Each structure stands twice: as C-alpha cells, then as structure tokens.
Amino acid sequence: MATPNIVEVASLIGDPSRAAMLMNLLSGKALPASELARAAHVTPQTASSHLAKMVEGGLLVHESYGRHRYYRLASAEVGQALEALHAIAPPKPVRSLRESDQSKALHFARTCYDHIAGEVGVALTHRLLALGLLHEEGRDFAVSIDGAKWFRDFGMDLDEIRRGRRHFARQCLDWSERRHHMAGALGAALTTRLFDLSWIDSIPGGRAIQVTKYGFRGLSQELGITFDDEWKQAE
Amino acid sequence: MATPNIVEVASLIGDPSRAAMLMNLLSGKALPASELARAAHVTPQTASSHLAKMVEGGLLVHESYGRHRYYRLASAEVGQALEALHAIAPPKPVRSLRESDQSKALHFARTCYDHIAGEVGVALTHRLLALGLLHEEGRDFAVSIDGAKWFRDFGMDLDEIRRGRRHFARQCLDWSERRHHMAGALGAALTTRLFDLSWIDSIPGGRAIQVTKYGFRGLSQELGITFDDEWKQAE
DNA sequence: TTCACACTTCGATGATAGTCGAATTTTTTG
DNA sequence: CAAAAAATTCGACTATCATCGAAGTGTGAA
Incomplete structure (x- = not known):
C-alpha cells in the first residue's frame, strides 16, 4: 500500500533541458538521443544523463537500433500529464x-x-x-x-x-x-x-x-x- | 502569441515542501499559511517564501481574514494537473x-x-x-x-x-x-x-x-x- | 494602549544538481 | 581491421535555491 509521490516526476519535468526533450517527444514519435540533445541545446553527455533519469523515473522508454538509441514517452498518461501542465503554465513571452x-x-x-x-x-x-x-x-x-x-x-x-x-x-x-x-x-x-x-x-x-x-x-x-x-x- | 512553458510550474510542484502544501490543498479547502507550514514541516518564513512563489506562478490564490492569510488552489485545472501527475508518479514506499x-x-x-x-x-x-x-x-x-x-x-x-x-x-x-x-x-x-x-x-x-x-x-x-x-x- | 500572534522580508549558509571535458564502450562503415 | 559515429560513464566545477535566524509589519484581543 503506497501513495504516489509527485515530487520526483514534477522535478524531472521542471528542468529546462528535460522539458525541451519531453516537448519534442509529445510529437508521439521516438527520437534518437543525439536529436534530443540538439533539441535541448546540450551536449550528448548531458542529454545522456538526463535521458537516463527520465527512463529511471518512468517518463520515457527506449529501444536500440544498432548504435542509435531511440526514446519515446512511456505512455499516453505521460502525454496527458504534460498537456495538463500546459493548461496551467503561464504563456512564455516570445523573444525573437x-x-x-x-x-x-x-x-x-x-x-x-x-x-x-x-x-x-x-x-x-x-x-x-x-x-x-x-x-x-x-x-x-x-x-x-x-x-x-x-x-x-x-x-x-x-x-x-x-x-x-x-x-x-x-x-x-x-x-x-x-x-x-x-x-x-x-x-x-x-x-x-x-x-x-x-x-x-x-x-x-x-x-x-x-x-x-x-x-x-x-x-x-x-x-x-x-x-x-x-x-x-x-x- | 505565446507558447506555454511548463518548466516553471513543474519545478514549483517538484519541491518536497511545496508539494506537501499542494497535496493538502487538494482537499479543496482554503488553509492558513501557518497550517501549510506545519503540513510541510518547515518554518513559517520558509513556507511564506514558497507560498509567494506559488501565488506568483499561478498555482495558488490567497485571501486575508484579519491576520490570517488563507491559500487555496487557483483553479480546478491546477487540481487536475496535480492528479495527472499522480497517475504517472511512482509509488512511494511506506517507511513507518x-x-x-x-x-x-x-x-x-x-x-x-x-x-x-x-x-x-x-x-x-x-x-x-x-x-x-x-x-x-x-x-x-x-x-x-x-x-x-x-x-x-x-x-x-x-x-x-x-x-x-x-x-x-x-x-x-x-x-x-x-x-x-x-x-x-x-x-x-x-x-x-x-x-x-x-x-x-x-x-x-x-x-x-x-x-x-x-x-x-x-x-x-x-x-x-x-x-x-x-x-x-x-x- | 500594550502585548501576542500571524505573516512577510532580509541575508547568509550549505547542499544539490546541471554542465561539460575527458575517457570509454558499442556499433557501423569503408 | 581501422576509423568514425552514437551513446554512456566518470569526475570536477559552479550556479541555484531551499532553509532558518533575525528583524519587521499588520491585526486582533485584553
């Protein structure tokens, strides 16, 4: 008998680099680690560390195709939670x-x-x-x-x-x-x-x-x- | 034309003290700052700082009754987002x-x-x-x-x-x-x-x-x- | 009016976590 | 087989932020 604790998933989502990756994965597609690193504007090693955390935390799953590792959202529920957060998020001013x-x-x-x-x-x-x-x-x-x-x-x-x-x-x-x-x-x-x-x-x-x-x-x-x-x- | 940015709300929710307060406010009631401080096991000054952030971030609203300041969730959408995060959160082991x-x-x-x-x-x-x-x-x-x-x-x-x-x-x-x-x-x-x-x-x-x-x-x-x-x- | 209580603000401290350079591992290609 | 590419692991550094002691402000009760 356990009670879910939202702190971990929320703090996973609450990092700019990780959020950028998650938003890209809201496309529903599976994307390789290198592309997610580019999307988040971080190095591959930083992305790798983030992706491992999100897999560990149950937000993402991955599959390997040769040397490429593809990541996607773990479930539709993860997508729904991201959308629910969108509904309460403040609009971000456009700067360019x-x-x-x-x-x-x-x-x-x-x-x-x-x-x-x-x-x-x-x-x-x-x-x-x-x-x-x-x-x-x-x-x-x-x-x-x-x-x-x-x-x-x-x-x-x-x-x-x-x-x-x-x-x-x-x-x-x-x-x-x-x-x-x-x-x-x-x-x-x-x-x-x-x-x-x-x-x-x-x-x-x-x-x-x-x-x-x-x-x-x-x-x-x-x-x-x-x-x-x-x-x-x-x- | 702006695109919501979920980083801020997610990082607000992703702190243990703030999450404890939000969970208590999922009761739907308005609670005074002192009670939220006790619920989160922090001092009133720490709670005050957290509460101000959540009000600023649009998660909470507050009303004063004399020297008491009552906080509640800003909307049903905030409640829904918290519930959606619950659905993807890992069960927390019970330790006592x-x-x-x-x-x-x-x-x-x-x-x-x-x-x-x-x-x-x-x-x-x-x-x-x-x-x-x-x-x-x-x-x-x-x-x-x-x-x-x-x-x-x-x-x-x-x-x-x-x-x-x-x-x-x-x-x-x-x-x-x-x-x-x-x-x-x-x-x-x-x-x-x-x-x-x-x-x-x-x-x-x-x-x-x-x-x-x-x-x-x-x-x-x-x-x-x-x-x-x-x-x-x-x- | 004075005192107690609720809450906020200020500032310093210390722990945490994101970051990248370097190195390593795995897979593919020529 | 060697080289290149994708990805991971390791370790050090630094910026950020939660925290609380101290002080201040506002409200209510005696």
Whole structure:
C-alpha cells in the first residue's frame, strides 16, 4: 500500500533541458538521443544523463537500433500529464522572430501526442461537427451514420479503429485555441490518414505541422475548410 | 502569441515542501499559511517564501481574514494537473507505521479536490451504477429517472447542481483503486451532502476522510454498501 | 494602549544538481 | 581491421535555491 509521490516526476519535468526533450517527444514519435540533445541545446553527455533519469523515473522508454538509441514517452498518461501542465503554465513571452515563427507554426498545427491540434485540428473537429458527421456525447465525440460513411469514403476503417482498449474519440482541450480538438483512436487515425495523403507534413525539429498545397485544397474541397492566411502555404 | 512553458510550474510542484502544501490543498479547502507550514514541516518564513512563489506562478490564490492569510488552489485545472501527475508518479514506499496508517486512510477515503475518492468514493459510484441510478455515458455519468428520484429523496437538488458551466458528473480515475469515482458538480454535491449528514468527517491535517458510525449505517441501509474492515470505524 | 500572534522580508549558509571535458564502450562503415 | 559515429560513464566545477535566524509589519484581543 503506497501513495504516489509527485515530487520526483514534477522535478524531472521542471528542468529546462528535460522539458525541451519531453516537448519534442509529445510529437508521439521516438527520437534518437543525439536529436534530443540538439533539441535541448546540450551536449550528448548531458542529454545522456538526463535521458537516463527520465527512463529511471518512468517518463520515457527506449529501444536500440544498432548504435542509435531511440526514446519515446512511456505512455499516453505521460502525454496527458504534460498537456495538463500546459493548461496551467503561464504563456512564455516570445523573444525573437524565430521564436515567433515557431510559435505561429505551433498554433496553426502541431501534434498533440498522436493527433493533430492547433487551429487546423480544431477547425477539422468543428467542421465535422457542423456537418453532422460527428456529435458531442459528454466529453467524447460520437460518429453519426453519415459520419461513418464519410470516414469510410475517406479511407478509414472504423471497426479497426474501434478495436482496442483506448478511447475512441475524446475531446482534448487545445491550449492555443481554447476549444476542443479530437483525440483518441479516431483522432490519431484521422491524423495518420492526413499524413498518408500528404495533406500534412511534419516540420523537422519539433512537433509543428505544415499543411501542404494538397492539404489546403483537400480540406477546402472535402470539408469546406479554408484558412485566413495563405502565407502558411508550404512550398 | 505565446507558447506555454511548463518548466516553471513543474519545478514549483517538484519541491518536497511545496508539494506537501499542494497535496493538502487538494482537499479543496482554503488553509492558513501557518497550517501549510506545519503540513510541510518547515518554518513559517520558509513556507511564506514558497507560498509567494506559488501565488506568483499561478498555482495558488490567497485571501486575508484579519491576520490570517488563507491559500487555496487557483483553479480546478491546477487540481487536475496535480492528479495527472499522480497517475504517472511512482509509488512511494511506506517507511513507518504512522505513514502506513495515513496511507491506509487515504486509500480508504479522501477528497480529490471537491469530491470523495478512494475505496469509499469508488464503492459509492459503482453501487449507484449497479442500482441503475447512474449509468456511464462516454467519460461522463448520467442520472437515470430512478436516480433523479433517489438524489431528490436524498436531499439533493439536481436542477441547482446542473446550473453552471462545470461538468455535471465526470468519471475521474482513482489512483488508489484504479477505477473511476465520480467528479464534477454532482460528485461535489454528493460529497457535500455526506458531510452535511455527518456520514463522513475530515481527518485534521490532510485530506483523508473518515466514515462516521452514522455513515457506515447510512451507506449500508440506503445503498447496501458495506466494508470489510470495521477497524476503520470512527470513535 | 500594550502585548501576542500571524505573516512577510532580509541575508547568509550549505547542499544539490546541471554542465561539460575527458575517457570509454558499442556499433557501423569503408 | 581501422576509423568514425552514437551513446554512456566518470569526475570536477559552479550556479541555484531551499532553509532558518533575525528583524519587521499588520491585526486582533485584553
């Protein structure tokens, strides 16, 4: 009979270098130690020490591929705790044009563990709601009859997505839009589908996402979603 | 346009003294600085310094009543972040009989911000479900027709409870039982009702709750809930 | 009004932990 | 096999921050 003690995990997260690594891993991907060292602007030996602590503390797990060691978040619960901390964290002032661009990119579209968030994620979710393809059910989303057809036509197998123990379609509060986007198995599968269609692409070095020209066109034609600023268009 | 930075809030939570205070404030009550100092086993001046940081960092708010200064969590979101950290925190080994008793008491019944948790909270929730007074609806609970009558007879005004912007009845994962208890406005109102009936009482110095002899009898007669160990009975 | 109590502020101390240079280990490549 | 690359380990250094004694401020009770 033991009582969890949050001090250790909180102090693990509360270091700037470690937080930078964790934020990058919120992309949901597994990243090699060297890339995490670069992301955190520390030497490989410092990163190694930090990563070992986070593995020991249960925040990360790692797998080796030859001489490369890949790290990822230990569970969706770790991702959720990081997001919950985001909701109570003070906004950090932007101090350079580079930071401003990165901030804008994150606000526009980013991965929130394994599903899309930001302006694009919220627009997607609310358009699906407006078209009656999704509806709210408590803190979840449910797919309508028309919605089931739409997802199937869009190339997604709802039965396959429903299989498994995770939540099907959950509302996830978006910290930049202050409205919900869609998480859960359906949110993750939709995001994967958008990547597969090359409608969205990762921006290297973080978890920001860019919408491709195919994506802007597809979102407009399939769902009637348009965005105010075409400067976001990928080259 | 700013991006939240979780380092500051995480490092605030990651100090043992500050975490002890935050855990006490998870009772949902406002506590005076002197009591928080005692709970954390530090001097008033140390506590004062910590409390100022947490107020500055947005975790706590305070109000003065004469020479007493009462602190409480700044929002339900802070409570949720603390709970989310609990879900990923390693169990802390118990090292004394006193700690063991406190751990047992927390496991049996405690406040999780403003609703009851632990073995009692989960037993209540699941009994209401078993009797068909509540049913699960996504990640929420919904009250059945019979349930509405039961709550009304129990002295609770569901219309009043539903008023307001907060979730009505939410599933909240219980870290000690690993099952859900009921949070949200209904969970809070039910907990308040149990206090009002003197079925439960706070144990001073933390957020553990004891069930009174009226409570054991009431829970048994009203809901058919019994517990294995009568040693938990309050004198 | 005086005294006691709650709380805050100031400043010095000491422990802790992040950091990187150096060295070592492991794996891959030519 | 030798060299390069990825990652880890070791050890010393230094900056940071929690801590408490001392002092000060504000409020309430006698």
